[in-house]
Amino acid sequence: MKAVVLLSGGLDSTTALAVARSQGFECHTLAVDYGQRHRVELDRAATVAKALDAVDHRVVKLDLRQIGGSALTADIAVPKDRSADDMTHGVPITYVPARNTILLGVALGLAEVVGAFDIFIGANVLDYSGYPDCRPEFLSAFESLANLATKAGTEGTGKFRVHSPLLKMTKAEIIREGVKLGVDYSQTLSCYDPDATGKACGRCDSCSLRKKGFAEAGVPDPTLYR
Amino acid sequence: MKAVVLLSGGLDSTTALAVARSQGFECHTLAVDYGQRHRVELDRAATVAKALDAVDHRVVKLDLRQIGGSALTADIAVPKDRSADDMTHGVPITYVPARNTILLGVALGLAEVVGAFDIFIGANVLDYSGYPDCRPEFLSAFESLANLATKAGTEGTGKFRVHSPLLKMTKAEIIREGVKLGVDYSQTLSCYDPDATGKACGRCDSCSLRKKGFAEAGVPDPTLYR
Numbered sequence: 001m002k003a004v005v006l007l008s009g010g011l012d013s014t015t016a017l018a019v020a021r022s023q024g025f026e027c028h029t030l031a032v033d034y035g036q037r038h039r040v041e042l043d044r045a046a047t048v049a050k051a052l053d054a055v056d057h058r059v060v061k062l063d064l065r066q067i068g069g070s071a072l073t074a075d076i077a078v079p080k081d082r083s084a085d086d087m088t089h090g091v092p093i094t095y096v097p098a099r100n101t102i103l104l105g106v107a108l109g110l111a112e113v114v115g116a117f118d119i120f121i122g123a124n125v126l127d128y129s130g131y132p133d134c135r136p137e138f139l140s141a142f143e144s145l146a147n148l149a150t151k152a153g154t155e156g157t158g159k160f161r162v163h164s165p166l167l168k169m170t171k172a173e174i175i176r177e178g179v180k181l182g183v184d185y186s187q188t189l190s191c192y193d194p195d196a197t198g199k200a201c202g203r204c205d206s207c208s209l210r211k212k213g214f215a216e217a218g219v220p221d222p223t224l225y226r
Numbered sequence: 227m228k229a230v231v232l233l234s235g236g237l238d239s240t241t242a243l244a245v246a247r248s249q250g251f252e253c254h255t256l257a258v259d260y261g262q263r264h265r266v267e268l269d270r271a272a273t274v275a276k277a278l279d280a281v282d283h284r285v286v287k288l289d290l291r292q293i294g295g296s297a298l299t300a301d302i303a304v305p306k307d308r309s310a311d312d313m314t315h316g317v318p319i320t321y322v323p324a325r326n327t328i329l330l331g332v333a334l335g336l337a338e339v340v341g342a343f344d345i346f347i348g349a350n351v352l353d354y355s356g357y358p359d360c361r362p363e364f365l366s367a368f369e370s371l372a373n374l375a376t377k378a379g380t381e382g383t384g385k386f387r388v389h390s391p392l393l394k395m396t397k398a399e400i401i402r403e404g405v406k407l408g409v410d411y412s413q414t415l416s417c418y419d420p421d422a423t424g425k426a427c428g429r430c431d432s433c434s435l436r437k438k439g440f441a442e443a444g445v446p447d448p449t450l451y452r
Contacts, residue, residue, distance in 0.1 A: 026428035109324035113295035
């Protein structure tokens with residue numbers, strides 16, 4: 001059975017791919033280059049896709065810089081050195097307006113074209129609850145929408161399902177699961193502000209959560225920090 | 227009050243913009259260049275936006291050719307000279323998988339950034355019922371999703387609304403409404419297969435419906451055919 005897996009090359013989406021593979025899916029991976037990425041990040045997604053046996057990997061460009069509104073797509077500084085408490089209050093400035101709606105929309109289009117009804121996304125609510133479009137009620141609403149939105153969904157040849165296997169796992173649990181499934185986390189890059197060679201800043205929210213996750217999982221952190 | 231209006235520069239979306247303007251909205255127009263467009267089509271959208279007093283007009287590039295699956299995004303011939311009966315049976319090959327989900331997703335992102343809660347789309351079910359993502363149940367599901375997907379929707383500062391003022395109008399009714407609201411249809415381009423100068427083929431489904439609409443409305447057709 002085929003699945004489309006949204007893959008950024010970060011820790012979460014890579015683990016979601018490993019989970020999809022372990023469930024027997026033939027995985028079509030999809031990176032959406034929405035203007036946030038250094039070339040090196042797209043390279044990581046391609047590397048990880050290959051390492052985890054994706055049957056094909058596509059990069060769709062979408063220039064969200066025309067819209068802006070986020071530290072990831074506009075000229076707004078990525079926050080550094082925030083406390084765990086800061087990170088779990090409110091919607092952070094790294095929130096990209098309507099991001100997961102758009103990403104899942106593109107994944108849905110690809111799913112329809114390749115004949116897949118299963119879409120995997122590495123969304124997670126526990127560590128970082130500020131993003132509205134990572135919540136279960138959003139994901140479930142998208143699943144309903146998908147079946148109304150498409151030829152495949154309305155013709156009844158199958159039913160779209162949005163899988164978010166990491167949704168309620170802590171970062172440490174995600175890492176342990178990935179290690180069990182053979183993920184090489186040295187290939188992944190989670191930093192919101194990496195340098196051009198792919199070294200992580202070690203200080204943005206994403207780096208902080210990742211570091212803490214490796215520490216709590218008791219797994220050596222293979223990340224290269226600058 | 228602000229609105230985001232999806233604008234392709236075609237007959238329907240241009241009329242939707244005229245309707246939004248007539249309702250007193252300050253319109254932010256958005257063209258999504260998803261790989262289907264000749265340069266000339268994007269120019270038409272910009273011209274129409276200006277003519278109808280949009281406060282700003284943006285073009286977001288999204289390369290759906292990576293996904294394909296449609297005569298509008300892949301190397302598949304656009305059907306010509308089909309009968310009205312052919313056009314109203316089944317999902318046509320010009321259907322772009324998950325198109326309106328993606329377009330509305332991008333519009334939602336822009337709405338959130340500019341502080342709009344109203345999104346206009348020129349979707350229409352009567353003339354061309356084959357597209358699943360033009361149906362009222364899809365548009366209503368997207369409206370619910372929008373309020374779960376966003377910071378603005380979840381913080382309760384407003385409620386997103388998807389307006390599809392043309393949904394149940396015939397092409398002739400749309401044209402009459404547009405003429406009443408001052409639309410200059412010579413600026414618009416509906417053809418799925420125009421030449422580089424913007425001349426319409428006159429034979430694709432979109433041209434056929436447009437021609438028939440002008441005839442039924444009793445309005446001279448200002449379209450340049452090649």
